[in-house]
Amino acid sequence: GGRVAGGGQSPAPSPGTWTEGGLEPSLELPGLVQEGWLQSTAGSPSATPSRVRTGIWSAALNGDLGRVKHFIQKATDPSQPDSAGYTALHYASRNGHYDVCQFLLENGAKCDARTNGGATALHRASYCGHTEIARLLLSHGSNPQLVDDDGMTSLHKAAEKGHEDICSLLLQHSPALKTVRDRKARLACDLLPCNSGLWDLLAS
Incomplete structure (x- = not known):
């Protein structure tokens, strides 16, 4: 021992x-x-x-x-x-620590490493509303089209919480994200909070 x-x-x-x-x-x-x-x-x-x-x-x-x-x-x-x-x-992205994310990425951290549930750091940043971290991850090659075990993209996660800036950012990188359905056949627009101003952006 x-x-x-x-x-x-x-x-x-x-x-x-x-x-x-x-x-x-x-x-x-x-x-x-x-x-x-x-x-x-x-x-x-x-x-x-x-x-x-x-x-x-x-x-x-x-x-x-x-x-x-x-x-x-x-x-x-x-x-x-x-x-x-x-x-x-994942932890730094979830909690909004830009400088830590930047340092990790510059020192070889894998930007699209997956949790046991299939989530990437971009999923976590998108869900938690950290726009600049999402932008940083994308600039380091994070793939916004990756889905977690529920079939959700980062756009689904951002839409679920009504994060308009992140939704716009993700769609600039990959307009086709709005057509991706999760494992329950839901589009990102289907997850929007009630009375969200994002409907036109995601459903058009």
């Missing part, structure tokens, strides 16, 4: 307790919550590297560019997925 503090007798660390230099809040990381990920790695030979990767996910989630740079400098794979398939870029 691997060596851990206290001769291996310590209980498994809970999310949010370990860092390489301070408290690292990671309770929101879906992979850790969903599958008890920290529990499964505690006490194994790979426990320390795994927790280092936990650090980059948390740092990206929290927009801590200095910490993200620290992990990249220590040769952490910027596209390392957690147990839900989320990468640091």
Whole structure:
């Protein structure tokens, strides 16, 4: 078995307790919550590297560019997925951290890495309304036509939340997106909130 503090007798660390230099809040990381990920790695030979990767996910989630740079400098794979398939870029895109996204992309992060549910960082940015991050991802080659496991494009996700700027941006890159149906045969316009001003844009 691997060596851990206290001769291996310590209980498994809970999310949010370990860092390489301070408290690292990671309770929101879906992979850790969903599958008890920290529990499964505690006490194994790979426990320390795994927790280092936990650090980059948390740092990206929290927009801590200095910490993200620290992990990249220590040769952490910027596209390392957690147990839900989320990468640091997914977390930074979801939470609107432009500088972190830019740094990750410039250091080899895969712009179209998929979560276990098939979502790309562009799906997350589009759903959460982060227009400039969506623009950044597209400029780095993110494919707006990719669909998640529900058959939804990033346009579906943006439309679902009524994000007009992102819908316009996506359609500039790929006008055919408005004709894509998800697995329930819904167009992006079918997901618009009631009284949305986007109907003319998406349904024309």
